[in-house]
Amino acid sequence: MIDTTARDEKQVKRRQIIAEVDWKSAFGMIYPKAIYMVEGEPFEVQELRYREDEEKVAYVKKVAVDYFTDAISAKGVWILQRFTKQETPGLVAEQGEVLVAEKVVGFKKIKLGTMENVGSGEVELPQQEMQTTSAWLTVSPALLAEVSPHRDELVDGLRALTRLLHSLAPIFLLCDIRDIGAWLGDGTPSAEGQVVTRETMRAQLVQGDEFTPTIYLYDNQPGGIGLAERIFEVLPELLARGLETLESCACPAGCPSCVGPVNEVGRRAKPVALSLLKRLVARR
Numbered sequence: 001m002i003d004t005t006a007r008d009e010k011q012v013k014r015r016q017i018i019a020e021v022d023w024k025s026a027f028g029m030i031y032p033k034a035i036y037m038v039e040g041e042p043f044e045v046q047e048l049r050y051r052e053d054e055e056k057v058a059y060v061k062k063v064a065v066d067y068f069t070d071a072i073s074a075k076g077v078w079i080l081q082r083f084t085k086q087e088t089p090g091l092v093a094e095q096g097e098v099l100v101a102e103k104v105v106g107f108k109k110i111k112l113g114t115m116e117n118v119g120s121g122e123v124e125l126p127q128q129e130m131q132t133t134s135a136w137l138t139v140s141p142a143l144l145a146e147v148s149p150h151r152d153e154l155v156d157g158l159r160a161l162t163r164l165l166h167s168l169a170p171i172f173l174l175c176d177i178r179d180i181g182a183w184l185g186d187g188t189p190s191a192e193g194q195v196v197t198r199e200t201m202r203a204q205l206v207q208g209d210e211f212t213p214t215i216y217l218y219d220n221q222p223g224g225i226g227l228a229e230r231i232f233e234v235l236p237e238l239l240a241r242g243l244e245t246l247e248s249c250a251c252p253a254g255c256p257s258c259v260g261p262v263n264e265v266g267r268r269a270k271p272v273a274l275s276l277l278k279r280l281v282a283r284r
């Protein structure tokens with residue numbers, strides 16, 4: 001990342017490198033117009049070079065802004081190979097190999113302090129793909145039907161559950177939350193390699209012919225370093241801890257320390273997630 005704030009015509013060749021980021025997570029933080037903080041100072045990304053035949057660099061400029069940027073990414077997870085399967089009443093858990101594709105498609109501008117959305121933009125960045133290992137869970141249609149007759153509520157509840165399990169998994173795996181990826185997708189996705197945003201995925205699940213929402217918790221290292229196998233092993237404890245967390249959290253409809261803030265997950269997400277977990281934990 002190169003600071004161009006002090007550049008003028010004669011200084012074009014001066015290069016001041018102010019930060020380095022690793023390639024894998026770069027696009028989530030650095031894209032044209034992204035605000036990137038360096039030692040508490042906001043810098044705006046002016047230009048990004050990432051082609052294979054060029055030096056990978058972002059040109060940035062110091063700016064005075066009252067917002068930060070949050071990337072909107074589109075994702076897809078496809079099952080490549082199934083290694084292990086465990087069926088318990090109401091739930092099928094599997095472990096195997098998946099293809100994860102991800103692409104940053106835009107960003108939101110969030111005002112500092114009030115956290116309100118004050119703008120957005122689209123970006124065109126390359127899609128990144130990796131093969132890795134994953135555990136995935138599919139709740140049986142019968143159990144879903146017991147919880148709610150409405151698909152949209154069920155999807156919100158499952159999204160909340162995905163977020164909850166993702167945030168609790170590192171406690172059992174002794175890893176960082178970024179070492180694990182999470183996605184509520186479809187157990188039988190059609191178009192391979194075609195990524196969608198969370199909102200599009202939600203709509204697809206709600207409107208699809210089949211209803212097979214699937215929670216993926218995958219290893220964020222290409223090829224996997226054993227985290228998915230561990231998630232599969234500790235699943236009963238993970239679900240029990242999820243139930244405990246929801247029951248002990250005082251919020252009525254979701255907060256950042258359990259299923260996520262209400263405005264992100266929806267009003268029915270927490271009660272639906274709780275209802276799903278109660279049944280899943282009781283029936284093991």
Ligand SMILES: [Zn+2]
Nearest residue numbers: 249251255258
């Ligand atoms: Zn809460």
